[in-house]
Structures are given as structure tokens and as C-alpha cells.
Amino acid sequence: MRRLLLSAGLFLVFSNTAVCAKTLAQESPDVAVSVFNDSGISPEILRQAEEVSSHVFGEAGIHVDWVNCFPADEAPSGKVACRQALPQYLHLHIVRRSLNLRDSILGVSYLASDGTGSQADIFFEGIEKLGHETFVDAAIILGHVAAHEVGHLLLGTNSHSPAGIMRAHWNMGELACANRGLLFFTKSESHRMTEKLCVAMVRAAWPSASSAELSAQG
Secondary structure, three states: OOEEEEEEEOOOOHHHHHHHHHHHHHEEEEEEEEEEEEOOOOOOEEEEEHHHHHHHHHOOOOOEEEEEEEEOOOOOOOOEEEOOOOOOOEEEEOOOOOOOOOOOOEEEEEEEEEEEOEEEEEHHHHHHHHHHHHOHHHHHHHHHHHHHHHHHHHEEEEOEEEOOOOEEEOOHHHHHHOOOOOOOOOHHHHHHHHHHHHHHHHHHOOOOOOOOOOEEEE
């Protein structure tokens, strides 16, 4: 049986400002994620995966704006060319495989020593393989891995959890929950992420590398 292994951390950001509390009470905070599809997966799989991730973050009270990026010379009419994406965006790169990590690694998020980070990579070849072995749709796995990695960027270092999508070890139970759309962040994680996004909105500041890895091993 395959398990998903995570090496990561937890970075707490708390703010009790009245402005932040008012913002959280009025609306869900937004996070913008620039997505670079360097793996050649179909637009339909990417769309489905983004919907899955949006559902996960929606349960945490967070709205995700997905910005699908293209090189300037390849952008279809009406599409965004954002290789030089704005720094307040988080950046998600989907590639076929890692050049220097073992094949079982599904994703990696890059965090500085202070726990901040803005980029994560996802390795679709391993996701496809896991989908074939578990009969869970690759788009569903991709969506949850994307939520997991973005979760690292929002939570920071040491973001292991004993339960939910940020759990260090995913077994078939977690994958079954993911397949049914029931694998979420914990309430504590949701609260920390919404507070961090709220503080970023108020201060107009954003995280800027150690790495946090998500992998599958037999």
C-alpha cells in the first residue's frame, strides 16, 4: 500500500487587529495562484484539478483566484502570459518530473528560513502513476496535491498535521476521502491561513529556500 510522505513545518502568524477581525467577518479572504502548466496536461484536467482545490480551500473559508499562465509567445487569444507574475501571487509550477528528486516525490514547496515562501512545484508523472495504482482520478489527486502545497506556502514550516489534507502520511483512507471530496484542512489550519491572508491584505505585504516535499513510497 502506498503512503504519501511529507517533510514540512508549521509557521504561525497571528494578528488580533480589529481591522483583520472585521475583514474576516465580512468576506472570505482571497489568494491568487499563478499556475504554470509545464507538464503538457490537458486544459480539462487542469480545470478539474483547480475546481477540486477550490472546493478544499472553500471549506477553509478561502477563495482562490487561479491565473493560468502562458509564455508570451504561446498565449492563446484572451489568455494570460505571466512568466513575470506579480510577487503577491503564489506560483504553482506543474512539470512532468523532478530533475533531482526521487521519482516518488509528488510535489515540493520552497520556504525561506523565516517560513515564508511563494513557489511550489508539482510532478505530474508521479500523480499519474498513483492514479493508475489506486484508481483515483489523476485530476482529483492533482487538485489535492495542489491544495497541500499551497497550504505549505500559507502555513509555513513544520506544517504537519495528525489529520486532514496536511497529514504527514496519506494512506488509502485519505485517498478515499479525497475521492469523495472530503479531505480538508483542519479548523486550526483554516484559521491560521485566513488570518495570514487577512494580515497580508491589511499590510499589502506578501511572502517572498528550504523545501517541503510531498512524496509517495511503497
